Amino acid sequence: MNVIVEREKGLLELERRINELRALGNDSNHAIDLSAEVKALEQKYAQIQREIFGSMTAWQKVNMARHPNRPVSSEYIAQLGQFDELHGDRHFRDDAAIIGGFAKLGERAVMVIGQQRGRDTKENLRRNFGMATPEGYRKAKRLAHLASRLGLPLLTFVDTKGADPGIGSEERSQSEAIAACLYEFTLAQVPIVAAIIGEGGSGGALALAIADHVIMLEHSVYSVASPEGCAAILWGDASKAEEAAARLKLTSADLAGFGIVDEIVPEPVGGAHRDSAGLIARVLGSIEASLNKLTALPAAELVEERYRKYRRIGAWQNERQEAVPLKT
Amino acid sequence: MPMPEWLRLRRSKSSSNEDAALWTKCPKCGEVLYRRDLAANQSVCSKCGHHFRMHAHDRISMIVDNDFVEIGNDVLPRDPLGWVDKKSYPAKLVGDREKSQLSEAVVCGFGRVGGFEVGLGVMDFSFRGGTMGTVVGERVALLLEESTRRKLPSIIFTASGGARMEEGMMALMQLAKATGAVSRFMEAGNFFVTVLTDPTTGGVSASFAFQSDVIIAESKAMIGFAGRRVIEQTIRQKLPDQFQTAEFLLEKGHIDAVVERHEVKAALTRLLDYAAGGRRYLQASGRL
Numbered sequence: 001m002n003v004i005v006e007r008e009k010g011l012l013e014l015e016r017r018i019n020e021l022r023a024l025g026n027d028s029n030h031a032i033d034l035s036a037e038v039k040a041l042e043q044k045y046a047q048i049q050r051e052i053f054g055s056m057t058a059w060q061k062v063n064m065a066r067h068p069n070r071p072v073s074s075e076y077i078a079q080l081g082q083f084d085e086l087h088g089d090r091h092f093r094d095d096a097a098i099i100g101g102f103a104k105l106g107e108r109a110v111m112v113i114g115q116q117r118g119r120d121t122k123e124n125l126r127r128n129f130g131m132a133t134p135e136g137y138r139k140a141k142r143l144a145h146l147a148s149r150l151g152l153p154l155l156t157f158v159d160t161k162g163a164d165p166g167i168g169s170e171e172r173s174q175s176e177a178i179a180a181c182l183y184e185f186t187l188a189q190v191p192i193v194a195a196i197i198g199e200g201g202s203g204g205a206l207a208l209a210i211a212d213h214v215i216m217l218e219h220s221v222y223s224v225a226s227p228e229g230c231a232a233i234l235w236g237d238a239s240k241a242e243e244a245a246a247r248l249k250l251t252s253a254d255l256a257g258f259g260i261v262d263e264i265v266p267e268p269v270g271g272a273h274r275d276s277a278g279l280i281a282r283v284l285g286s287i288e289a290s291l292n293k294l295t296a297l298p299a300a301e302l303v304e305e306r307y308r309k310y311r312r313i314g315a316w317q318n319e320r321q322e323a324v325p326l327k328t
Numbered sequence: 329m330p331m332p333e334w335l336r337l338r339r340s341k342s343s344s345n346e347d348a349a350l351w352t353k354c355p356k357c358g359e360v361l362y363r364r365d366l367a368a369n370q371s372v373c374s375k376c377g378h379h380f381r382m383h384a385h386d387r388i389s390m391i392v393d394n395d396f397v398e399i400g401n402d403v404l405p406r407d408p409l410g411w412v413d414k415k416s417y418p419a420k421l422v423g424d425r426e427k428s429q430l431s432e433a434v435v436c437g438f439g440r441v442g443g444f445e446v447g448l449g450v451m452d453f454s455f456r457g458g459t460m461g462t463v464v465g466e467r468v469a470l471l472l473e474e475s476t477r478r479k480l481p482s483i484i485f486t487a488s489g490g491a492r493m494e495e496g497m498m499a500l501m502q503l504a505k506a507t508g509a510v511s512r513f514m515e516a517g518n519f520f521v522t523v524l525t526d527p528t529t530g531g532v533s534a535s536f537a538f539q540s541d542v543i544i545a546e547s548k549a550m551i552g553f554a555g556r557r558v559i560e561q562t563i564r565q566k567l568p569d570q571f572q573t574a575e576f577l578l579e580k581g582h583i584d585a586v587v588e589r590h591e592v593k594a595a596l597t598r599l600l601d602y603a604a605g606g607r608r609y610l611q612a613s614g615r616l
Contacts, residue, residue, distance in 0.1 A: 017585060017606065035542045046610050057504050063543070077503040078369040079344045099370045104402070111493050114423060123371075147507060150383055154590065163534075163553065163554075163561050164556030165553070165558050165562050166559065166562065166563065167563065167567070167571070169553070169554075170552050170554065170559065170571070170572060171580055173538070173553075173579075173580070173582045174534070174552075174553035174554070175533040175534045175537065175538045175551075175552065175553040175576075175582075176538040176582060177532050178534040178535075178553070179507070179533075179535050179536070179537070179538040180539070182503060182504065182534075182535055182539075182540075183507055183510065183511050186504070186507050186508040186512075187515065199613065202531075202535040203491070203498065203500070203503055203530070203531050203535070203553075206501075206503055206504060207534075210504045210507070210508075217555065223496065223497060223500075224492075224495075224496050224497055224499050224500040225489045225491070225493060229558070230493050232557070232558065232561075233490075233493055233555075234413060234493050235413070238561075240503050241398075246498075247409065247412075247413070247496075248409070248493075248496045249497065250411050250496070251409075254497075255497060258408070258497060258498065259502060260498075284587045291369060306433060306508070307508040307509075307512065310501060310504040310508055311469060311505055311508065311509075313501040313504075313505065314408075314461075314462030314466060314495075314505070315401075315407070315408035315462050315495070316403050316404060316406055316462045316463055316466055316499065317404050317405075318402050318403060318406060319402050319404050319408050327602055
C-alpha cells in the first residue's frame with residue numbers, strides 16, 4: 001500500500017466534484033451562479049493539499065518516490081528531441097530495466113541511460129520493477145564508454161529500489177557488473193549529469209549516478225539501502241522500514257546538505273505527477289543549463305574535479321596518533 | 329615467524345578473560361582447538377581445514393616479510409547522521425574498538441611481500457562487520473593514491489558486510505570515492521590484486537573487490553552482492569550450500585583462483601614477480 005496514494009483518494013474525489021460544479025456553472029442552460037461554491041471547494045482543496053503535502057515525513061517521501069504515476073525515465077526521454085535506443089550488453093541479453101541510447105537535448109547530441117520502472121504489473125514484470133540485472137549494468141557501462149569515446153555528454157535518470165537480488169544475477173556477478181560500471185563513470189571523458197527522479201537505492205542506483213552534476217527531484221529519495229533493506233540488515237525486520245527511512249537521511253534537502261546532491265528541482269504541490277509535463281521540462285532545462293557550463297571545461301579538468309568531489313564527501317576526523325612501531 | 333612487538337601489545341590488552349580465551353571450537357567440524365595452536369596455524373582448523381575469520385593484524389603479519397608502516401590510522405569515524413537505534417553509532421564504535429582493538433574496519437600501509445614492496449590494505453570483519461563507512465573509503469583512497477605516487481602494486485584483502493548503514497549516503501558515496509582511487513591507480517599502469525576473504529558482499533564486493541587485475545579468494549569464503557537471506561526472502565526458497573562460495577565463483581568464471589590460506593603469500597609473491605617482470609619491459613620499451 002502506498003501511503004501517498006491513500007492520502008490522495010479524498011483529494012481526487014474533491015477534484016472530481018469541483019470539475020462537475022465548474023461544468024455545471026459553465027453550462028449556459030443553467031441560470032444558477034455556482035462560482036461561490038466552486039471557490040469554497042477550491043479553497044478547501046488547497047487547504048487540505050497543503051496539510052497533506054506541506055511537510056512530508058521521510059517515509060511519505062519514499063512513497064511519493066514510488067508513486068505509480070510518478071514520471072518514469074521513458075517519459076523524460078520522450079521529451080528529448082530525438083532518441084535512438086541501443087540494446088544489449090553484447091554478452092547475454094538485453095535488460096529492459098535499463099534503457100539507453102543516442103538522443104538530442106536541444107541541438108546537442110547526447111547519450112542517455114535510465115533505469116526504467118513499469119507503469120503496470122505487466123510492464124513491471126518485463127522490466128523487473130526497475131531492478132537491473134548484471135546485463136543492465138553491462139549495457140550501461142558499454143554506453144558510457146561509447147559516450148566517452150564519441151564525446152557525447154552523458155545523461156542518466158536514476159529510479160530503482162536497487163540492483164536485482166536474484167540467483168541469476170549472482171551467478172552472472174552483479175558485483176562485477178556494478179563495479180565495472182562505477183569504474184567506467186569515474187573515467188568517462190565527457191560531462192555526466194545524473195537526475196534522481198524517483199527512488200535511488202544503494203549501489204544499484206549509484207552505478208548510474210557518479211556525475212559532475214547531480215540533480216534530485218524535491219520528493220525523490222536516495223539512500224544507502226532501501227528502507228526495507230536497511231531495516232532487514234540492522235534489525236532483521238523489513239517491516240521497520242518507516243523507522244529506517246526516518247534515520248537514513250535520504251531526502252533531497254538532507255543530501256544537498258551533505259554535498260551529495262548539487263541541485264534540487266522543486267515539485268508541484270502533491271508531487272511530480274500532478275504536472276508531469278511541466279516538471280519534465282524543468283528537469284531537462286536544468287540538465288541543459290549544467291551541460292552548458294560543464295562542456296566549457298577541458299575533459300582532464302572535468303574528470304579530475306569529479307574525483308575531487310567524491311574525495312571530499314564523507315564525515316571523518318583526523319586524530320594524530322602516536323605512531324605504533326611495527327617492527328619485528 | 330616471530331611475533332612482532334606490536335602484535336604482542338595488542339594481545340596483552342585483550343587477555344583479561346584468560347581461561348575462557350584459551351580454547352575455541354571449530355564451527356565446521358566441532359574440534360576443540362587450543363587458541364595458540366590455531367593462531368600458529370594461520371587460524372586454519374588443524375582437523376578440517378576450516379578458515380576462521382582473521383584479525384587484520386594477524387593477517388598482516390602472515391603476509392608481510394617483516395616491517396609494515398601503517399598509513400591513514402589518524403583518519404577516524406564521525407557520526408554524520410546522529411544515528412541512534414538500540415545504541416548510538418558512537419557507542420557502537422566504542423564497542424567495536426574494544427572488541428577488535430582496531431580504530432576502524434581496514435588497516436592500510438606499506439610493506440614487503442616476498443621481497444616486493446607493496447601497498448597493502450586489510451579489512452577486518454570484527455569491526456562493524458567490515459562495513460564500508462567514510463573511514464574505509466578514505467583509507468583505501470589514501471592507500472591507492474600513495475601507491476600511485478610511489479608506483480607500487482597494491483593488494484587489498486576484503487572482508488565486509490557491505491556499506492555501513494549508520495553513515496547512510498556518506499557510506500554509499502565511499503564506493504564512488506574508492507572506485508575513483510582504483511581507476512586512477514590502475515590507469516596509471518599499476519598492478520592491483522584483491523584477495524576476497526569470508527565474507528565479501530554488498531558495496532565492497534560491488535566496488536574495489538571486483539575492480540582489480542587479479543582476484544583471488546580464500547577457500548570457502550562467502551562472496552556475493554546480495555546477502556543470502558535477502559535472496560532467499562526474494563525467491564522464497566532455500567539456496568544450495570555451495571551458492572556464493574569462492575569455489576562457486578571460480579566455476580562461474582568470476583574470480584581467477586581459489587587459494588588455501590597457507591598458500592596465499594606464495595601466490596601473491598608469484599603474481600608480484602610477474603608484474604615486476606612486465607614492468608621492466610614497460611620501462612625499457614618507453615611505455616612507463
